[in-house]
Amino acid sequence: MNKKSTGSREEEKVSTKLRNKELSVVEEKQPVTGSSMLIKALAKEGVDVIFGYPGGAILPTYDEIYKSGIRHILARHEQGAIHAAEGYARVSGKPGVCIVTSGPGATNVVTGIADAMIDSLPLVVITGQVATSVIGTDAFQEADMIGITMPITKHNFQVRTIEDLPRIMKEAFHIATTGRPGPVLIDLPKDVSVATGIFDYEKEVDLPGYQPTVIPNKLQIRKLAEAVSEAKKPCILSGAGVLHAHAYDELFEYAEKMRIPVASTLLGLGAFPGEHELFLGMAGMHGTYAANMAIHQSDLLISIGARFDDRLTGALQHFAPNAKIAHIDIDPAEIGKNIETQIPVVGDAKAALKMLLDENGSAGETGVWLAELDKMKAEYPLWYKEDGETIKPQKLMELIYEVSNGEAIVTTDVGQHQMWAAQYYKFNKPNRWVTSGGLGTMGFGFPAAIGAQFAEPNTPVISILGDAGFQMTAQELSILQDLNLPVKIIIVNNSSLGMVRQWQQLFYEERYSNSVFNTQPNFVKLAEAYDVKGMRVDKVEDVKGALEEALAHDGPVLMDFRVTQIENVYPMIAPGKGQHEMEGIKP
Numbered sequence: 001m002n003k004k005s006t007g008s009r010e011e012e013k014v015s016t017k018l019r020n021k022e023l024s025v026v027e028e029k030q031p032v033t034g035s036s037m038l039i040k041a042l043a044k045e046g047v048d049v050i051f052g053y054p055g056g057a058i059l060p061t062y063d064e065i066y067k068s069g070i071r072h073i074l075a076r077h078e079q080g081a082i083h084a085a086e087g088y089a090r091v092s093g094k095p096g097v098c099i100v101t102s103g104p105g106a107t108n109v110v111t112g113i114a115d116a117m118i119d120s121l122p123l124v125v126i127t128g129q130v131a132t133s134v135i136g137t138d139a140f141q142e143a144d145m146i147g148i149t150m151p152i153t154k155h156n157f158q159v160r161t162i163e164d165l166p167r168i169m170k171e172a173f174h175i176a177t178t179g180r181p182g183p184v185l186i187d188l189p190k191d192v193s194v195a196t197g198i199f200d201y202e203k204e205v206d207l208p209g210y211q212p213t214v215i216p217n218k219l220q221i222r223k224l225a226e227a228v229s230e231a232k233k234p235c236i237l238s239g240a241g242v243l244h245a246h247a248y249d250e251l252f253e254y255a256e257k258m259r260i261p262v263a264s265t266l267l268g269l270g271a272f273p274g275e276h277e278l279f280l281g282m283a284g285m286h287g288t289y290a291a292n293m294a295i296h297q298s299d300l301l302i303s304i305g306a307r308f309d310d311r312l313t314g315a316l317q318h319f320a321p322n323a324k325i326a327h328i329d330i331d332p333a334e335i336g337k338n339i340e341t342q343i344p345v346v347g348d349a350k351a352a353l354k355m356l357l358d359e360n361g362s363a364g365e366t367g368v369w370l371a372e373l374d375k376m377k378a379e380y381p382l383w384y385k386e387d388g389e390t391i392k393p394q395k396l397m398e399l400i401y402e403v404s405n406g407e408a409i410v411t412t413d414v415g416q417h418q419m420w421a422a423q424y425y426k427f428n429k430p431n432r433w434v435t436s437g438g439l440g441t442m443g444f445g446f447p448a449a450i451g452a453q454f455a456e457p458n459t460p461v462i463s464i465l466g467d468a469g470f471q472m473t474a475q476e477l478s479i480l481q482d483l484n485l486p487v488k489i490i491i492v493n494n495s496s497l498g499m500v501r502q503w504q505q506l507f508y509e510e511r512y513s514n515s516v517f518n519t520q521p522n523f524v525k526l527a528e529a530y531d532v533k534g535m536r537v538d539k540v541e542d543v544k545g546a547l548e549e550a551l552a553h554d555g556p557v558l559m560d561f562r563v564t565q566i567e568n569v570y571p572m573i574a575p576g577k578g579q580h581e582m583e584g585i586k587p
C-alpha cells in the first residue's frame with residue numbers, strides 16, 4: 001500500500017468523522033420527545049442493558065425502546081427486574097437500570113429500591129407517572145413515588161418539564177455512582193415523555209450541594225498510621241465499601257505490609273482473599289469465632305467501608321471494649337452513627353489506603369497477636385456433624401465450592417442457606433458474592449443471579465436459594481427460558497422457613513408457628529415447565545456428581561437438594577449478646 005493511498009484513506013476517514021459529527025450536531029438540534037431523550041441519555045451513559053416491565057404510563061418510552069434497539073430484559077414481575085438490576089450493578093460496578101410503569105409497576109420496585117439503598121448499590125430507576133395535569137387527583141395507576149421513595153433513595157426526581165429531562169438524567173447517573181453509591185429514582189409523567197424539546201446533554205453536572213469528600217484529610221491518615229505503629233492487636237474490618245471503591249489491591253498490600261489480620265462483613269466478602277493466612281472470616285451474628293474474638297480483643301479496630309450494623313456488632317455495650325476505633329468511610333453520616341470513633345477518616349477507601357501506604361509508617365509488633373489468632377482458628381473452626389445419610393447443607397456448600405473451583409459468582413437469597421454460603425464458600429476474588437445484606441430480602445437471590453450473568457456472561461453464576469425465598473420470584477425462570485441464560489439454581493430444600501424455624505427452636509420453645517411446610521411444589525416439574533433442566537438430589541453420595549453434571553450443562557439448570565431439615569446455623573451470637581458470647585463454637 002503506497003503512502004498516497006493511505007493518506008487519502010485517512011483523509012476520507014477524517015471527513016466521514018466530521019460529517020457524522022456535523023450530522024449528529026444537526027440531529028441534536030432537532031426537537032425530540034422526552035422518551036427519545038431518555039434513550040439517548042442511556043446511550044450517553046454507556047448503558048448496555050436495562051431490566052423492566054411495560055405499562056400504560058411508560059408506553060411512549062417502550063415505543064422508543066423498540067425503535068432504538070437498546071437491550072431490554074423483560075422480567076415477569078417488576079421485583080424481578082429491580083433485583084436483576086441490583087445483581088448487575090454489584091458484579092459490574094456499573095449502574096443498574098430498571099424501568100417500570102406507574103402505580104403498581106412502580107410500587108412493585110419499592111423493595112428493591114430499599115434493598116439497594118441499604119446495600120449502597122448504584123441504580124437508576126425510571127418509573128412512569130400519570131400526566132402532570134392529573135397528578136394528585138388519584139388518577140388511574142397513580143402512586144406518589146416521590147413520597148413513597150423519599151427515605152429509600154439517595155435522591156429522587158419528578159420530571160415536570162421536558163427542558164429538565166437531560167439535566168435530570170445526567171444528575172441521576174452522577175448521584176447514583178459517586179460518593180456512597182445508591183439508588184436514584186426518576187419519575188417521568190406521561191405528558192413529559194411525549195413532549196418535545198432539544199436534547200442538550202451536559203458533559204458535567206453542577207451540584208454545589210453535593211460534593212462527596214473523596215480524598216481524606218492527611219492529618220487523620222497520619223494519626224491512623226501512628227496508631228497502627230503502636231498497636232499490638234490491630235484488626236481490619238473490611239466492608240462492601242472496599243469493593244465499591246475497587247480498593248482490594250490496596251487493602252491486600254496494606255494488610256500484608258503491616259501484618260494486620262482482616263475480618264470481613266457479610267457484604268464485604270471477597271474484598272480480601274478468603275484463603276489468605278491473614279483472613280479471619282466473616283464477623284457478626286454467624287461469623288467465625290476468630291473474627292469476632294479478634295474484634296473483641298483488638299486494641300485498634302480499623303473499619304474500612306463498613307457501617308457497624310447490629311448483625312455485625314451484637315450488643316453495642318460489649319463491642320470491641322479495648323479498641324481504639326478508626327473508621328474510614330466515604331459517607332460522613334456513618335462515622336460515629338453506631339460506634340464512638342476516635343480516628344474518623346472521611347473519604348474513598350482506595351484513596352485512604354493509598355495514602356496510608358504512602359505514609360510508610362512502621363508496622364506494630366503483631367507477631368504474638370497473629371499467633372494467638374492462628375491458634376483460635378485452629379481450635380474453633382466452623383463445624384458441622386455428618387450423619388452419613390442426609391445431605392448436610394454445610395457439606396453441600398463445601399462441594400459447591402470444590403466443584404466450581406471457587407471461580408463462580410454466587411448469589412444467595414436470605415436465610416440459613418445464605419449464612420452457610422457465606423461461611424463455606426471462600427471468596428478469593430472481589431465481586432463474586434451477591435447477597436442482600438442490609439434489608440435481608442427474600443426473593444432477591446434468583447433475579448440478582450440473572451443480572452450478574454448479564455454483567456459477566458462468561459463466568460458461571462450459581463444462585464443458592466432457600467425453597468421459600470425462591471418461590472417469591474420464581475417466575476423469572478421465564479428469563480432463563482427466553483434467553484437460555486446458563487444460571488445454575490441450587491435450592492437448599494429443608495422444606496421450611498429454615499432461619500425462622502431455627503429462631504423458633506432456640507427462642508420460642510420449639511413452637512414452629514407457620515414455618516414448616518406440609519406440601520411443596522415439584523421443583524423439577526416447575527423448571528421443566530419453563531424448559532429449564534431440573535434435577536432432584538436426595539442422597540449425599542449423589543451431590544458431587546449432580547453438581548458436576550449441572551455445571552457442565554450448557555444452559556440453565558435447577559437443582560432441588562433435599563437437605564436435613566433440623567439443622568442450625570452456628571456459631572451464633574444470640575440477640576442481646578456480645579461478640580464474645582458466641583454459642584455453638586464447638587460440636
Ligand SMILES: Cc1ncc(C[n+]2csc(CCOP(=O)(O)OP(=O)(O)O)c2C)c(N)n1
Pocket residue numbers: 413414415416417418440441442443465466467468469470492494496497498499500
Ligand atoms: C421478604 C421477606 N419476608 C420475610 C423474611 C423473614 N425471613 C428471613 S429468613 C426466612 C426464611 C427463609 O426460608 P428459605 O428461603 O427456605 O431459606 P432457609 O432459611 O430455609 O435457608 C424468613 C421468612 C424476609 N427476610 N424477607
